[in-house]
Each structure stands twice: as C-alpha cells, then as structure tokens.
Amino acid sequence: MGEKLLMKGNEALAEGAVRAGCRFFAGYPITPQNEIPEYLSWRLPEVGGTFIQAESEVAAINMLFGASACGARVMTSSSGPGISLKQEGISYISGANLPIFYANVMRGGPGLGNIAPAQGDYFQATRGGGHGDYRVIVLAPNSVSEMGNFPKRCYDLAEKYRIATMVLTDGLLGQMMEPIEFDFEAVEPSKLPEKEWALGNAEGRERRVIRSYDLKPGYLEKMTLKLEEKYKKIEEKEVGYETVQVEDAEVLLVAYGTSSRISKEAMILGRKEGIKIGFLRPITLWPFPTKVLSQLSERIKKILTVEMSLGQLVEDVRLAVEGKAKVYLHGRPSGGIPTGEEVLEVVKSIMKD
C-alpha cells in the first residue's frame, strides 16, 4: 500500500492477486494474457504458493476446483478460446458453491479470431457461460489501477458468497502500462478465518462432501433455488457503477472497460461543444446496474451503448430501460476499436433522430 508503481495491466492483475492472498494458480498459455502466468511462475513460489502450467484449460480449471475445495485462494486466467474450455469446470464449481477467481483478457472472436482487444465475451461472462442455472460475479476494470485492485474485491466477494468471480478485461488493458497504487493491505492467507466447509484434515469433525449433483427427485431443484437466494442477495448488495455528469444529460453513454474510456473521451469532447452528454459505466457486469439505469431512463430519453462487440451489453441496457428511452448501439467487433471522435459523431446523429 502507498507506493506508486508503473506496471503492465496483466502484471498488475497478477501482483494484485498475490497481494490479495492468492497462493495457487493453474493456467495454459494464450495471448494476450501470457504475462499473468509468466509473472506468477516466479512470484507465487516466492510467497510459498503453487504455480502449475496445466496440460489444458480444462485441466487448469479442475485443478482450481480441487485447490479451492481445500480452502486455498486460487486463480486462473485465459482469453476467450481458453475461457470457453473452462466453462465445464466453472459450472461444476458454481454448483458446488466454491469460491474461485479468474480473469478473461478478451481478444477478437469467434473461433481462433485474433489477438486484438475486443469485448465479444460479454454474453459468455454475464450469462454464466456453462451449462445449468448459475451466475458468476463479473468485474470490469478500465485502468491498470483497477486491474491490480479488483482481484482483492473478487476474493472478498467469492468467499463471502462462495461463488465464482471474474475480471472481464481485454488485451488493451492487459498490455498497456499505467501507474498503479494498491489500495489494500497485503493479505496473509494463513491468517484468514478457517473455512468450515473445506476438505482436508478431518480430525475431530465429521467427514465433508463437496458435489454439484443430487439424483434424488426434487433435491436438485432445492439446491438450485438456494443458489438463487444467494444471487438475489448479490443483486441487491453488490452492484458497482460510475456515473459522470448525468444530472443535466440529454444523451447517456453506457460502456464498460476499454470502451468506457473511449466513451468518456467522447463525453468530454462533446461537452466542450456544448452537447449535454452523460456517462454511465457498469463496474459490475453481473450484477448489472439495472436500477440506476432504469431511474436515469425516466429522464434521459436517448441512450447510446458503446461496445467492442456487436450488441451484447446493449441487451442488458434495454432490459433495464424497459422501453422508457430510446436505446442505440455503436458496436465494433473482433478487434475494431472506436475513437472518441467516432463516438461523438454517433452522438450527434442520435441528437438529430
């Protein structure tokens, strides 16, 4: 805490995780996130932790399943194609109520796509991603500083609710350098309270079982309804967002991550020209800031969603707005990055609509 560092986004994320108490990482190489495993391959042993380069993404997420079940603070990271492979394990981890933290440093898709920054994995992240009825807490940083500080928030949430948490970021935030200050005291994992559900040394207690199945008729429904109770609590209490100059706004820009920085720039440029632009950035993509957006749409009648994907975030915006305002989309997929000027042009055309 306190000292200012200059770091690459991916390295900040890795260092932030270690400072937040991460002591187990398993992953598989993929661009543009390779700095994360490379950094942790020496940093984790330094603090007595474990780094494993797994044979596949599938194996990596299942190593997390085991390590988390034994009570460790665990992490994996990847980019879109690898996150797709991890979905099986994330579904099991969610069904088994285990806390994990992972990061998706998004690249262009679908398929092998490219290695340029993109935001095409929004649906995958916010809809669960794997099979079954479950949710994952999704945090979207928009600076290197947040890349480094969000892992701590993720672990706190993951353990508070026994849920999978993720940072959804992209190649641009992962690769760029910015100053960062860690805003929390380093966590010593051995000093954390013991997890009363973790497997391991069973001396003096009953045996414990961790599983995501129940074949007795009606039981799985009860298990899943219990998950829903937890999700409702999270939707009530853990929503995070940032608003700028919404008070007098006639047009509202909604964007997260990299595209939120571009949108903010468009807002500043527009304000200089006297255009009343407001700005809303969801920091948690799930739970989504539905309430605030619904309230703002009572007054602001034009909303523009800016995303580096072809209309994914815009669906959540429309669901929140429920027809009370007109919702527009400016989407650039598969590695296309909009500029502030470009977004401002779109705002101007909307004003005329």
Added chain:
Amino acid sequence: MEKKVFERTKGLTEILMRYCPGCGHGVIHRLVAEVIEELGIRKRTIGIAPVGCSVFADEYFNCDMIQPAHGRGPAVATGMKRVKPDCIVFSYQGDGDLASIGMAETIHSAARGERITIIFVNNAIYGMTGGQMAPTTLIGMKSTTTPFGRDPRVAGYPIKICELLSSLEAPAYLARVSVHKPALVLKAKKAIKKAFQVQMDDLGFSLVEIISPCPTDWFVTPLQAIDYVEKKMIPYFPLGEFKTPEGKKEPLKAETQKVVEKV
C-alpha cells in the same frame, strides 16, 4: 467367549451400496476402505468420486470426498495435493472416465509425478449410461454402441493403460490386478496398499488398474461374467506390476539449477 472374526471397516459409511449383483465395485470399495483404515490415514484422506456407476462413492467412503466432472479426477487431485501436501488424495475412476474423456488428465498427472493415487476400475464398458463401448472394450465384444461386436476398423483397439503409462519417467507404482477370484482379491488389496504407501512415502504417482466384472451391462450372469474376465479380459490385460518404487527411494528433486548451468 465369542471371538469377532469379521467386522465392518470404518473406511466405509453405513449407507447400503446400490451396485448390481456380481459387480466388482463393492469389493474394490471395501479393499480401498480397509487399506485407508489399516494405514491409519482416514482422517487425512480426500477421495474423488468419478462420473459413472461409482459416482456414489462420495456417499460410501467414510472420508472427505469430492465429486468433479467426468474424467477430471487427476486434475482435481493435483490441485488438492499441491495445497494439502500432508493429505492423502485418491481418485477413483472407471474406464470411460480415466481412459477416454480424462486421458489427458491421466497422462499429464502421471508425467508430472503428482503424489496422488488412482484406483482405476476397468470393466470394459460404460456402466451407468447403459452399456456403451468403452476405450477398454475388447475386440468383438458387444455393447449398445457396438451391437455386432467391437470392430477394430471402425472403433480401434482397447487401450492398455498400465503399459501406456509405463513409458513415462515419473510414475512410481503401476499395477494391474483383478477381483474375480478370492486369491486375486487379496493380491489386489496388496497392490492398493502399496500404491497408498508410495504416496505416503512421497515417491510419486501411483495407479492400480483393477479388472472388474459387469454382468448387467455385459448382459450375462455373474458367473458367466467371472468366466469372461478369466478367459477374455486377463489374456488381453495381463496382471502384474508394471512399475515399482524399488530403487526409487528418493522423492523427485528439482533440477532447475543444473539446467541453467548447462545453458
């Protein structure tokens, strides 16, 4: 005075098993449970149940248990053992689980020399899903997806896991046993005990493959199933130890320094 000559092992819970008559899982469960009790490690043992008939192993073994995705046992075991090196971690898996969908996890955990123990039950069939072809189904053997018998031109040949893993450097103990005869059951127990002992001594990866009858999905009687194991399975899957820890008294050591010097 009456003398107690037989009792329930504490390694198993009191839940009644739901395995079919003539199935090998019940015997194998009991052997593993007895070994865990005899070695005095029950309170620090974590078991991993597979997907398949023995998914319910998490109810039967009287120790901490986890139930992960199909085939991923060795990866889960890796994660557990690395963060709980003092615990004894075993993964109980069938042939579809270990040798088909989980082949990558099996080979790589063995190649890394993870200090885990795998109990691999080979009954040459997918039991729980109703008798489809497994990676260990014999040539000519009928299953619901090889209704005319396994044809090697279409479905290839059954995989010999112990032989396959023998080519790797790291595994410390690899053995194939069977539970279709009382004398062999005792031998099987010895092998299982050795496998757990290898883990306790930190010598490396251990796996015991156990040939097991499945009368229900072979569509035969329990007695015919035993006969099939004896006459068809054992000749293709020979019993014995494929790798032993003898002469391997030291745990694997890091050689990073040496490599750096060479470069």
